[in-house]
Amino acid sequence: MSSPVNDARASSAGDGGAERVRSRGEDSTVTSMTVTELQAALKDGATSVDLTRAYLDRIAADDGTLGAYLHVDPETALETAAAVDAAGRAGTGLAGLPVALKDVVVTEGVPTTSGSKILQGWLPPYDATVAARLKGAGTVLLGKTNMDEFAMGSSTENSAYRVTRNPWNPERIPGGSSGGSSAAVAGGLAPWAIGTDTGGSIRQPAALTGLVGHKPTYGSVSRYGLIAFSSSLDQAGPMARTVLDAALLHEAIGGHDPLDSTSIDVPLPVLAESARRGAAGDLSGLTVGVVRELGGDGHAEGYETGVLARFAEAVALLESLGAEVREVSCPAFDLALPAYYLIAPSEASSNLARFDGVRYGLRVGDDGTRDLDEVMALTREQGFGPEVKRRIILGTYALSSGYYEAYYGQAQKVRTLISRDFNAAFDSADGSRVDVLVSPTTPTVAFPLGARVDDPIAMYAADLCTLPASLAGVPAISVPCGLSDGLPVGLQIMAPALADDRCYRVAAALEAAQDAARGFRFLDQLTRRTADATEGAA
């Protein structure tokens, strides 16, 4: 299945670079390397075209079944890579490294649909800040990844276009809404990818596919050019094979943007360096709070025992690295789900009003027999999928006069209470203060395709653990912490606003300790399994 490096060499005019890539070890095919290894390979003489071609080959071979991408343009990708090579930039910073973007990120001249039929055929005339920064850094866009329509969903099954499968088990969902990005990275179809997270859409798919995924502090990564789902919650962030890779990608996209009024004008904390320091494995002096309401005593209903077991082992590992662990109660977290499902649909009902068929995208029924209102209604009727319609109706109702206070107003109050719980945990002066809070990232491992499509409430429960950090705007990372039933389990680390570096430090410590105990990286289990299966079939 995987594309051997000598494929790449065939196209790189025999400069020997790809050969040196191969010499790095038994698993060092390009598409199973970490980004830091790819950077080293570029410095050693591999070309951006080598790397890009290796990924494009994997996409050509596997994406038919995996369904990670909505749009791939190999020609443009190779041209970009060749230009980076020609400029001698490959290997400096992120230049020459391929990357995938969730299709919610607006890209100039590249189709952008947000997973919806209503944007089919739209060619954006501008770049999102995230896309512009990655372009400026010299990365090579491999393609746009599949997602739940307008990022509404937890399984990517709400995509208007295609099914995305979990590389660990093709009958399972890859998580959502950034499921295309998670499947692409876990499946070796991209070295890393950008996702967006409104209520867990980076962390949940990362957890279910064995990746590291980080939702930054609200306001620390520009939202300019992210097709809005819920403006007060949306954040773009990295999805990667390792903690350090995630930190590097985060540093490339983060920081103040004058085009986004809610962007925070403070310097980004040092992230990659925090990950490197964390990997040294010493957590003494750090206090870790385990959130009771997220899978703890009396709150374990709906959580799989395998997930709770892996979580407990990971917490014990953190303790063994010197961290002090204590249980923390955050009572308002119990209200996060209902509050989220009022706030996010309310904002979405307004954000999605612009899709009326007048200026761009789909237009239905404009045949001269219908008036404007009918054309708008038909366009929206046929352009939006059922989950999007469900949330628009929900949000419209919640904002309507006479109900506003009871729904949107109350939900905002809950949001304040959740923030207070975080503040109490992070800032209390009575000695019960913690540096980070931890929980399982999801209550269960990846569920089977189709299992929850007819039960929205069960689907919504997949975000139970990730919603509090979203509502409070604080940073949270998901890092792999083992397998249950052969499927990945994620641990979530939440930190105070703007302390994203703490997430990376703790996650890197856990990752390093687990890798050391295992003897290889978490995702290598998947690579080996795939290789065995391929050999078995042969």
Added chain:
Amino acid sequence: MSADKLVDYDEVLTRYEPLIGLETHVELGTASKMFCGCSTVFGAEPNTQTCPVCLGLPGALPVANEAAIEATIRIGLALGCRIATWCRFARKNYFYPDIPKGFQTSQYDEPLCTAGHLDVEVDGETYRVEIERVHLEEDTGKNLHVGGATGRIHGADHSLVDYNRAGIPLVEIVTRPIPGAGAKAPEVARAYVTELREIVKTLGVSDVKMEQGSLRCDVNLSLAPVGGLEWGTRTETKNVNSLRSVERSVRYEMRRQAAVLDDGLRIVQETRHFHEDTGSTSSGRSKEEATDYRYFPEPDLVPLAPDEEWVAKLAATLPELPAARRVRLSEEWGLSATEMAWLLNAGALDLVGDTVAAGAPPADARKWWLGELARRANDAGVELPELAVTPGQVAELVGLVAAGTINDQLARQVLDGVLAGEGDPAAVVESRGLAVMGESDELVAAVDAAIAGAPDVVAKVQGGKVQALGALVGAVMKTTRGKADAATVKRMLEERLL
């Protein structure tokens, strides 16, 4: 256009009391739009002043224009408003092609300025108009309905939208209902908009051109039975785009609503459109009432929190406001209150001011604009500012009279030439040969002829009735077609006869 039953205006007032309210939109003259960097210049090719933000493209985000916020605060301060220390923008959600995002970014329950007032004078009486709120929002695009007879959406072949105007900062100034205006309600409404326009113009934040739509007015009106305790249902008349229309629309709605109420029917709460040509209103969207805008705080923008020091500085640096300026000018120019009111009503205060600034003594400037020029505007059926003469030309005319080049009578002929587009006063004097005659041979001959032609008058004068000299002066003036200087003629006659 309209088959509305109307009650005679004076009769309306015997049975009903009007309650007016005004919502005025002022397009700010900032260089860029409210939430993006696009230009706001009027009259550009359609859709050339647009970008992802003001087109509402997916993913685009707004950034508030600080100059617009400052202008709004200055308007609020000039109206004596309280300036909010913290407030937010809100989304007003509704579907219409001219709003690119499916919502208008506006302010809802947290306006930037509240609780102000504006005093206006009508016929020597002062009416206090309470200002409920002044808030900041963005303008919509413009729909152009192509084909069909009316240029309106019904019957059009297709519609085009120009988004150049979309996102231009718009300040909405809302009055509280104005009671007690009675028969003067139409004039009070007009005086309010006039005064508001003067203030905004003085602040320099908008060109307030009603004909270009940079100042737009919605007029609310309801009637209550005289002595009744409850106000009736109100209508909101839109498209009221001149001062005169403000007055006419109030008058019309009073007469129409009175007729409806007289028939025992109910007023429908609705939007009505004003028609400039007929002076009537017609029913617009009555479902307006049912529209639920689902306002909520705009999550894409951070709250506005005007710094106290900044607001204090803006308050301290406000220019002299029109009311204060009028008091000062009345004194400087020696105007009576009636004259000042008249000048204001005629929109001629700046004309006088500019004439003075161009060098004319205030008394002369006032005399010309209030006298001869006002009469001509009236005869021509136009507003004073529309006359084809500039304050500079009036000042020049005054200068020519003062220098003795022309007299008042000649000056009127010069004015004829100026109004006819023959050039500046000096040029007209030259081309029409209107300068006062010196003691030329022509004048001497005219004087001698007058003496020779009226021996009886000469006898009277020489017999001691000196005032009879006037008849001879008149004769000379007639022969010279007014070009002679009367005083000179009189002196010449005296030299010859006494």
